[in-house]
Amino acid sequence: MEALIAIIIGALTAGGVYLMLQRRTFPVILGLSLLSYAVNIFIFISGRVALNAPPIVGMGPAPTDPLPQALVLTAIVISFGMTAVILMLALGSFLHTGDDSADGGGQ
Amino acid sequence: MTAHFVILPVILPAVMAGLMVLFARSPAFARLGSGLALAGLVALAVYNLAQASLGPSPYFLGNWPVPFGIVLVLDRLSALMLALVAGLAGVVMAYVLATGWDRRGQYFHPLFMFQLMGLNGAFLTADAFNLFVFFEVLLIASYGLLVHSGGAERMRAGLQFVAFNLLGSTVFLFALATIYAISGTLNMADLAQKLPLMPPEDAALIRLSAVLLLVVFAIKGALVPLQFWLPRSYAAAPAPVAALFAVMTKVGAYAMIRFGTLVFAPTLAVTGTLWGDILWAAGLMGIAVGALGVLAAARLAPLIGFAIIGSMGVVVLTLSQFTAPALAAALYYAVHSALAAATLFLLLDMITARRGGDDLAQAGPKMAQGGLLAGLFMVAAVAMVGLPPLSGFVGKVQVLQALSAHAPVDAPVAWSVILLGTLVTMIGFARAGSALFWRVDTAQASAKHPAQPIAFAAIFALIAAMVALSLFAAPVAEWLAITADNLIAPQAYIDVQSLPAVAP
Numbered sequence: 001m002e003a004l005i006a007i008i009i010g011a012l013t014a015g016g017v018y019l020m021l022q023r024r025t026f027p028v029i030l031g032l033s034l035l036s037y038a039v040n041i042f043i044f045i046s047g048r049v050a051l052n053a054p055p056i057v058g059m060g061p062a063p064t065d066p067l068p069q070a071l072v073l074t075a076i077v078i079s080f081g082m083t084a085v086i087l088m089l090a091l092g093s094f095l096h097t098g099d100d101s102a103d104g105g106g107q
Numbered sequence: 108m109t110a111h112f113v114i115l116p117v118i119l120p121a122v123m124a125g126l127m128v129l130f131a132r133s134p135a136f137a138r139l140g141s142g143l144a145l146a147g148l149v150a151l152a153v154y155n156l157a158q159a160s161l162g163p164s165p166y167f168l169g170n171w172p173v174p175f176g177i178v179l180v181l182d183r184l185s186a187l188m189l190a191l192v193a194g195l196a197g198v199v200m201a202y203v204l205a206t207g208w209d210r211r212g213q214y215f216h217p218l219f220m221f222q223l224m225g226l227n228g229a230f231l232t233a234d235a236f237n238l239f240v241f242f243e244v245l246l247i248a249s250y251g252l253l254v255h256s257g258g259a260e261r262m263r264a265g266l267q268f269v270a271f272n273l274l275g276s277t278v279f280l281f282a283l284a285t286i287y288a289i290s291g292t293l294n295m296a297d298l299a300q301k302l303p304l305m306p307p308e309d310a311a312l313i314r315l316s317a318v319l320l321l322v323v324f325a326i327k328g329a330l331v332p333l334q335f336w337l338p339r340s341y342a343a344a345p346a347p348v349a350a351l352f353a354v355m356t357k358v359g360a361y362a363m364i365r366f367g368t369l370v371f372a373p374t375l376a377v378t379g380t381l382w383g384d385i386l387w388a389a390g391l392m393g394i395a396v397g398a399l400g401v402l403a404a405a406r407l408a409p410l411i412g413f414a415i416i417g418s419m420g421v422v423v424l425t426l427s428q429f430t431a432p433a434l435a436a437a438l439y440y441a442v443h444s445a446l447a448a449a450t451l452f453l454l455l456d457m458i459t460a461r462r463g464g465d466d467l468a469q470a471g472p473k474m475a476q477g478g479l480l481a482g483l484f485m486v487a488a489v490a491m492v493g494l495p496p497l498s499g500f501v502g503k504v505q506v507l508q509a510l511s512a513h514a515p516v517d518a519p520v521a522w523s524v525i526l527l528g529t530l531v532t533m534i535g536f537a538r539a540g541s542a543l544f545w546r547v548d549t550a551q552a553s554a555k556h557p558a559q560p561i562a563f564a565a566i567f568a569l570i571a572a573m574v575a576l577s578l579f580a581a582p583v584a585e586w587l588a589i590t591a592d593n594l595i596a597p598q599a600y601i602d603v604q605s606l607p608a609v610a611p
Binding site: 020025028029032035036038039042043046047048065067068071074075078079081082085086089090092093096097102103 | 250254267269281283284
């Protein structure tokens with residue numbers, strides 16, 4: 001289970017970094033989203049992997065750590081909001097200049 | 108009741124921003140609200156400064172016991188930064204109201220309030236994850252302020268700024284999750300107690316998270332080699348907003364001081380001088396890049412941006428020692444450089460409005476109020492470069508003194524780089540000043556421009572603050588010396604949170 005999750009995080013991070021290095025803004029934003037998915041899973045498992053365990057003390061023999069779940073909720077909300085902001089900026093930049101290269105291009 | 112004064116610098120702008128959005132149809136309400144909120148913040152900052160001088164005071168959100176709940180702690184360092192933010196924001200707001208920048212786009216005032224909320228929260232919180240949340244609050248407000256009043260160049264620069272900072276936030280989360288996975292806590296005082304007791308097999312992970320966090324703070328503080336976002340985004344931002352952003356790099360410096368003295372203190376065996384060694388090199392490079400950038404800049408706006416990079420270089424070079432005198436000198440210089448950068452950005456706005464641009468290669472028309480502007484620019488440049496008699500000089504002397512206590516092999520290197528950097532920066536500013544004020548194209552009609560006495564008063568207020576900082580250098584340095592002592596020996600900061608004891 002740990003190995004599977006580690007591979008997923010690694011694949012998401014690698015894909016995110018690759019896309020971030022692209023020239024157009026759309027792949028860059030997709031890459032940022034993939035990176036945020038990777039970090040969300042990373043936070044989630046920082047309280048260790050536990051199957052079928054409730055996050056409440058006293059509900060089962062071995063409760064899982066509830067704090068990373070709270071942290072990951074915060075992180076998801078923030079990265080969702082940030083993605084919306086950067087999409088609007090990318091759209092605004094494209095509509096103003098008619099060019100969507102992320103590095104400012106200017107040919 | 109007075110116990111709640113600790114959290115009011117966060118609550119007040121947050122409530123005000125909400126009200127401003129609610130009454131968005133009335134611009135007069137937003138302007139009045141901003142004025143009232145900033146008056147309140149300045150009063151709170153003075154009160155908190157006095158309070159923090161007596162000792163740190165905690166604020167437990169929802170009365171949850173630490174380390175389970177979030178706790179804010181007001182200590183001398185936090186109070187100093189709160190006062191810097193409140194004072195600077197007050198001056199910037201006076202300038203904005205006088206020049207009408209807030210009318211050039213929508214939602215300037217609520218965004219400004221959210222920016223202040225994020226800054227104040229970041230300076231107050233004693234919880235690492237909460238620090239991340241307040242970083243995001245101040246960043247998302249800064250994205251809005253950066254593109255205020257729109258335009259292609261602002262949108263493009265804003266896009267790069269946001270993308271870069273989102274990457275920084277992701278790295279921050281990776282670092283925090285790693286720390287949590289090792290130690291099971293994110294309260295900074297709790298981390299200070301628990302990290303020294305971690306088993307040796309966790310040493311590599313602790314070092315990894317320390318470096319990841321340093322990368323995040325280096326992005327915020329625009330340390331070389333992560334500085335390249337700064338000149339372009341600050342140049343594209345509306346100049347008064349850039350003046351407020353002068354505090355944003357100090358957030359990075361603040362976080363480095365807080366973590367570097369509390370969590371990854373030099374006494375922590377696994378990290379030791381890891382941060383100090385990196386910051387030493389980054390500081391030296393920062394001074395060099397900043398000075399060369401000032402010399403090479405083709406416009407005034409990026410020139411000021413590079414001057415900020417250079418001054419951040421001086422700050423981190425000094426604090427890389429993590430000794431009490433070095434921290435006191437770094438804090439003095441950080442406060443001074445925030446004031447100097449803000450003064451320059453406000454002047455940039457005045458010059459751009461009167462000259463029709465800040466291009467140094469092109470001759471402009473004769474400026475309205477040109478003589479006064481030239482005089483003010485010279486004073487601000489003297490402050491930024493660090494020539495006598497202003498606070499930049501006092502700050503640099505303190506920095507050089509603090510660094511001479513360092514190992515004798517390294518001190519000459521630091522001295523030479525700082526002094527050479529000062530020389531090159533001075534030449535750069537002299538070049539910019541003569542290009543702006545002496546190369547006048549008489550063929551162009553000199554445009555009439557209103558005198559704007561309140562806007563000038565705002566700039567005079569910043570200069571007065573720097574004069575006061577150098578006149579009262581001795582009491583300020585004394586106060587900062589105690590601050591630095593408390594940072595180096597943070598037991599009071601830890602004890603005040605009444606954490607459960609950690610079994611060794």
